[in-house]
Amino acid sequence: MSTCTEVFIVYKILERKEIAMRNVWFKVHAPHVVKMLQPGQFVIVRAFENGERIPLTPVMWDKEEGWIGLIVFTRGKTTMQMNTELKEGDYFLNIAGPLGNPAPMRKYGKILAIGLYTGIVEVFPIAKAWQEIGNKVHTLQVTFEPMIILKDELEKAVSKHTAVGVPIDSEKSFPENMKNVTARAREVVRAMIKELKPDLVFMVGPVGDQKAIFKVVKEFNVPMLVDLHPIMVDGTGMCGACRVTVGGKVRFACVDGPTFNAYEVDFDELIKRSGYYRDLEMRAMQEYMQKLQGGAQ
């Protein structure tokens, strides 16, 4: 009689490296996840016993070696704790996936694929795959100067890659600085659409920026896809936390998305939904930072 138990799949961290400000690269052993993983799909990660389940998009992976690469951006308590505490040789508790539908793999022609901040992580595998099937892909990352990532990798993978780094003005608050990034992104996108005349624009980034960029794209009447990332709990279609209105219908981003036609998305509703827990998120982060400081004394 075997005394086989609950199988703990070992999500060992094979590599951990801070690749840019607030951006940490984790190469993680996850053979069952990688088997069917396709560009556009995401995973749900739980890193700590008391932790949340958070959606993350693998940036690259190796099916034979059975690992996925995650770039985690410090944006709240959970991601801060991951980026602070997890070291090489440690383990993630759970990684479930792949989840969501793969990105549509069609020949569109010329594609402008935009990633704001760490949104470029999600753009990377999709842009690479689009290029491989014969599209001419131009990628763009707009972010703060010290947060530019994946530059070399994208230059190799697509027709052309542009990285725009906005300097951080230390006199101004972070939200003020973020407005500069949005403004810069709008400028650059406008110029690029004029120059490139793309057949499709694809964009990943904070939902407020998705709305801002969509407004620019709409002026030129270019088809646009967005990957949406609302708040999720299970990521399997069970809870409906991630519901969005697309084309007047309620859709679950986790099972119906994450890719949607930007022209049909109710961005204003999604912006409000994404901010619902902001006060509690801030509280959790402040308490964690206090704990970190207390521990350092």
Added chain:
Amino acid sequence: MMTKRKLIKNRVPTPERPAYERIKSFEEVNLGYDFDLALMEAERCLQCPEDYAPCIKGCPVNINIPGFLAKLKEHRDNPYLAVKEALRIIWACNSLPAITGRVCPQEDQCEGVCVMGKIGDAINIGKLERFIADYAREKGIDDELLMEIIPKIENKEQKIAVVGAGPAGLTCAAELAKMGYNVTVFEALHYPGGVLVYGIPEFRLPKEIVKKELKKLELLGVEIKTDHIVGRTVTIPELIEEYDAVFISTGAGTPKLPEVPGINLNGIYSANEFLTRVNLMKAYKFPEYDTPIKVGKKTIVIGAGNTAMDAARTALRLGSEVTIAYRRGEEDMTARIEEIEHAKEEGVKFMFFVNPIEFIGDEEGNVKAVKFMKMKPLDEKDSRGKRKIVPTGETITVEADTVVIAIGQVPNKIIWKTTPGLKVAENGTIVVDEKLMTSIPGVFAGGDAIRGEATVILAMGDGRKAAKAIHEYLQLRDKFISPNEKS
């Protein structure tokens, strides 16, 4: 000569935590019988003969109820032995009595048809079942019984995949493991148990009990793979290749939401989201646990089933005033009587004959009120035997800063979207034959995945039935296929 016994019409009550105390905590409400109280209650049983006893027929898995109650009386001087023998009888039909004793709608099943119920109170079968399971767990009797079974198991070669670690899947896995099969359970979430862990709150079903049941499966050699979303991580066609049979028990996990304006306002939760945040992710312990939940001052729960009661009583414990709004009348509520009573005792208010037609929000997109259409009943009954209802044309608007939608669930579509050849009904339930086999040979299904939404006990019944059917199927298959033909 038989001594004449006096009939005791009234139930021996079970101790409960007082309402004022329990609304502040997630600890279990009902404290259950001890041996003496259980024995007193068992004494009330008339011991109907096995071939007649209505309770056995009323039980979806046909537990020999008079049989296990007789064991308590027979060994009254030796509680340990009494419970062990009673548990042995229950286990012949139900491997999870600590759970069913707590969550079965006994008033519609065994207790509903109890002969004593015609004279006085029905025997409190649910609480007696629970007592036996709890006592056995505390004293290690269940482990002892399991250890008697395990060495007798003859190991078989065949491998079986079970999809979904809820009540149906866990029961099927346990039964197959007892027959000696190699069983692997695939679970999408990070913890097994399905609705028992994400849905049913701690105050109704302590998670320690589910943990203990999982431990039993471990002893039986069942392997549970969490983080596996079948249809995404691995598909049913792949499982068919690798395993000799497959049992699909993926439940009904997709929440139904009313298609009315404002449904996406902040503060409107599906019951699944609300309960998952609190139960599975322990949001009630935020910020010790990272997952947050927001519950305002006034919560409206829409629906009147067990899930609605669970959500209402959870919101209450998180500090909100709670009203349950139901489109039908009081007598039509589908929740267990005990849950409705507990909700009332704890201060949950009720509105009947109201149906939401709009959710009204503020500028920030947060819900602030619910607009209802007032309904009225007709004399005519619908197919489920409930009075039909029609709108009156009159509306009522009620303030609320939190709304929980508990109007039911439908099966998740991931499975059938990724399984060519799997026959599915219009409502999303998987079509099965009388042996619970689907349109794909060797693939069986049960629980809410075939029923839409039903109860834990019916799911467990399906799990047991499917285990038997899988066993028969494999025996038959292997009789006709010579070993060299098998891959």
